[in-house]
Amino acid sequence: MDLELYFEASTRLGAAALCGLLIGINRDAHEKPAGMRTLALVALGAAIATLTALWIPGFGAEPDSMSRVLQGVIQGVLAGIGFIGAGAIMRLGRQGENVQGVTTAATVWVSAALGIACGMGAWPIVLIGVLLVFFILIVAKRIENWLLRQLLPEGEKGHPDRTEDSG
Template identity: 55%
Template sequence: MDANTWDEIFRLLAAAGAGMAIGVNREMQGKPLGIRTLALVAVGTALATMTAIDFRGLDEHPDALSRVVQGVLQGVLTGIGFIGAGVVLRDKESGTVHGLTTAASVWVTAALGIACALAAWHLVVIGVVLTLVVLAGLGWLESKLFPGDDAPNGSSNR
């Protein structure tokens, strides 16, 4: 295998690792999406992105390649919302919403997969760390600031 193939393998493995890291947090919180799902989301978005940026025949046409990449990224990030929507539940009687944070973590994981595909390693590291701080640290802060209530407005966003 050549250096380019190893680089592509590393990008996909990094995407899987980023998804798994966020998935561990979701599993620990007992949320409906976990390690495998978020790893697959990250790998899938990385794979779609890498396929778009490696589109053969458009290398000499940067404007056309740019439109292809934009279209793929736009489609992936829009489509990933459907997975996230599957975990959002609204209780009409109590007026609460559950699963928004998990849905947001799906979307962030997809964005991290894209960053891995583009080898934006500083963004991957910052994104994973910041996501885990938000999921773990701010959850703890919310519980201290708003005991007995999942969010200030009375609706759960987890």
């Protein structure tokens, strides 16, 4: 039993779950359907799939094979997560003119991508990615609302005082 491997796996999987939990706090705070537990599981699942592909016995011996397997795993995870994200998107109104949940769907997808990065041990990408996610979810929303107040007349569709956060 190699304790270093267990430590490495625990670090990568734990970091993925933590990324999802942290992003989920924002979604829970806005009462969105995909919150802490959902996004933690998405990130953890993506990390598990990535880590499993990386640790196939004899995997590193053939770099071409390794890149094809990893490419397939990453594509499969991100495509599959798209279906979960699609479930978070709702079309409201008789004509479906009001679409909600797109930001939540995007957080599901980016949580999976961060899980893949954690599974690969790409720590600079994880750190910068998480920081950018929080900037986008917290700071960019305030900038967006301020710009809309400046550019749109009050009461016009899209004005932040008229509509709720549809993410």
